[in-house]
Amino acid sequence: MEEDKKEYQDHMKKHHDDTKHGNEHMGEHKTISFRKHKNEHKEKEIKIAKPIWALLLVVVVIIFFNQYQIGTVSGMVHSTVKSSTGSLSLLGGDLSAIDINELKSTGHTVAAVFPVESFQTAEDAMAAMFPTGTPDYGEQLGVSYDDPIGSLATLANMYRGLKVEVEQNNPEGWQRFMSLASKPVGISCEYCCGLKTIGIDKNGNSACGCQHNPALLSVALYLSAYTDYSDGEILQEVMKWKTLFFPKNMIELGASLAGGDTSSLKDLPGMVGGC
Numbered sequence: 001m002e003e004d005k006k007e008y009q010d011h012m013k014k015h016h017d018d019t020k021h022g023n024e025h026m027g028e029h030k031t032i033s034f035r036k037h038k039n040e041h042k043e044k045e046i047k048i049a050k051p052i053w054a055l056l057l058v059v060v061v062i063i064f065f066n067q068y069q070i071g072t073v074s075g076m077v078h079s080t081v082k083s084s085t086g087s088l089s090l091l092g093g094d095l096s097a098i099d100i101n102e103l104k105s106t107g108h109t110v111a112a113v114f115p116v117e118s119f120q121t122a123e124d125a126m127a128a129m130f131p132t133g134t135p136d137y138g139e140q141l142g143v144s145y146d147d148p149i150g151s152l153a154t155l156a157n158m159y160r161g162l163k164v165e166v167e168q169n170n171p172e173g174w175q176r177f178m179s180l181a182s183k184p185v186g187i188s189c190e191y192c193c194g195l196k197t198i199g200i201d202k203n204g205n206s207a208c209g210c211q212h213n214p215a216l217l218s219v220a221l222y223l224s225a226y227t228d229y230s231d232g233e234i235l236q237e238v239m240k241w242k243t244l245f246f247p248k249n250m251i252e253l254g255a256s257l258a259g260g261d262t263s264s265l266k267d268l269p270g271m272v273g274g275c
Contacts, residue, residue: 095232103235106186106197106242107253113236116258125254130247131240141222148244155215155241162218163204166225173225178204180220180231187220187238189213191246212245 095113103109110116110129119125131145138144141158143151167174181187181200188199189212199206199213206214216238223234243250 095236096230098230098232098235100180100183100185100231100235103183103185105184106190106239107257109186109235110239110250110254111257113232113239114254116254119255119258122251122255125251125258129240129243129251129254131244135237137222137227141218145240145244151241152211152215152245155218156211159206159214159218159221162221166221167204170225173221174204177221177224180224180234181217185235186242187216187235189216189245191249215245216242 098112103112114125114128116125116128119128133146134144141154143154145151166177178200181204182198182202184197186197188195188197189208189210190196190199192212193208193210195208195213199208199217201207206217208214219238219241220234223229223237229237239250
């Protein structure tokens, strides 16, 4: 009896040990399977992540390239003014860089020396083109933007004497003036006396007997001979005075170059001073 009991106990112990060993083996198998599955999952994630990162890199490169292109195009838009007579490079708005040989009309000159690309209305054109105060050469010549009629008479009356003085004593300044004023850049009284865009004859004499023409010539001649103004800066000053003398025509020109609304121009005078 005792032997049977002992045999039974040994059998149960063996069964318990076998069961424990089996469970340990199963646990070990599960651990190995889990690790294998986890590693496979990581490898799969890495395989998926690589093309995603590559795609993101391509997108970033495209975005930066597009931004560069947009900036380049924007710069080109702001440095080029288009009109019915063609396009004119403004070289970033640098007046000293203007090539006067590119200017074939008053419209070209206005587009070159004023920011017409920003004009949306006639009011925008007036704000940019109408000068106020006194220019830095105003005291020497006795003129002011704020007195267009008085300044018109002063400038017109000085042209003959100024011409003789510069032609005799400053031949370099005279040639510079002749080179500028003999080009179709708008130094003329084209809006009152039927002249086109050149206001001098081959000898530098005023091509018209009105006040506006010699007044504009005086500005161009004085600045050519007695200042270090660039050609572009001289033309800007002439266009400022021309705007004072012919408000409606000049503002309409400036606004129309940018496609702005010119309906409010009916209230502007067509001409300041007598012809």
